[in-house]
Amino acid sequence: MNAKATSLLDELRRASDQAGRRVQLMEVCGTHTVSAFRSGIRSLLPENVRLVSGPGCPVCVTAQRHIDAVIELAARDDVLVATYGDMMRVPGRRGSLEQARAAGARVHVINSARGALRLAREHPRETVVFLAVGFETTAPATAAIVLEAERSELTNLSVLSCHKVVVPAMLALLAAGDVAIDGFLCPSHVTVIIGWDAYRPVVRQFHKPCVVADFEPNQILRGLLHLVRQIGTSRPRVENVYQGVVNGHGNPFALALLQRVFVPGDTTWRGLGAIPASGLELASGFRRYDAVWRFGLSLGEDHDNPCCRCGDVIKGNIDPDACPLFGSACTPLTPIGPCMVSSEGTCAAWFKYRPPGEREVSLAQGGVS
């Protein structure tokens, strides 16, 4: 551990003493989750400070119905599916995209939304369906390729939008009240796009502090320190410790892309259910690029494994090892739930970094005193 981290931990211990109570903080971003595990921050925190993982892994919160729909489309002779690699192994009702590809479906892994454009140009006789996942960091790229398709009169590109926005999920978690959350460590690169002003409703409506920090361990520690200090003074507000990169208003060019191509829509989050205005749907002017409209998709319902507790993990209600499948039936090699599939999933991070047998006392369901 470097000297700066030691100093920040000392400050955090003093701040937590001053807070004088148990504090439960949620890291919203999957990258924070992995970094906090990897660096050992969780085990170094003061006894009265606990970090829980939130719904910030886009793979983990994609509802099964979207996986089922895209697998159904992948079975068609006139369709190519393109998606980010993390989505390949997410189990749907009848298997994963990886399994569909092994059975002959044409499914392509892309690293950039522009890969879907390239596929559409290379395969003019087929329709390319882009399974588009991700939060505000990723969604502007989808908007950009839709505009590029329109500009170049490319008609065989179609988007199945699973894009989601972060703040409505934070508000929904607080409104549900299932898990005690005293403050949020907010994602850095999402906030590059949306700006830290976007978290003001969390403070205004629920009086919970929000601090934006990058994913490096010292940034995470600094973010936690600012959160605990705010809790100690009972003056919740939005703070940013990722200075010089994040601003209050976000990236206006990225936001303009989002506003031009998408409209807010109600969408279903795995574990959280339907949340109003938490999804990004293609605006009516771009309907011909919308896979739901183009193929007349009926998204149906989810049929998750009843033993899988990913929903509770995503909400911070339980730790992964409280799931009966964790580490036995559900492992990174044989994932049953999406939190074990994604490298940023909480279950995958626990499996990789958590020492066997180590358990924390859950502060969920009113455990914070």
Next chain:
Amino acid sequence: MCLAVPGRVVESHGGEAVVDFHGNRLQICGVMTPDVATGDWVLVHAGYSITRVSERDALATWDYLAQSGIAAIEEQDP
């Protein structure tokens, strides 16, 4: 998957840029950062630059990425 990785712009023209990530050069789209110029450092996510960053911040992030192995530069879709 919201991770963005810093790189230095070595070419920039017409909304496209070539960005150097510690020796790996990739073509990226600059539609969200139209004001960047050759020599600037940017954060790149899924083939798109999302903001300019200082060289100091970029190098600090690279140090951490190199230590942790969190980010791997993969061949990118054109």
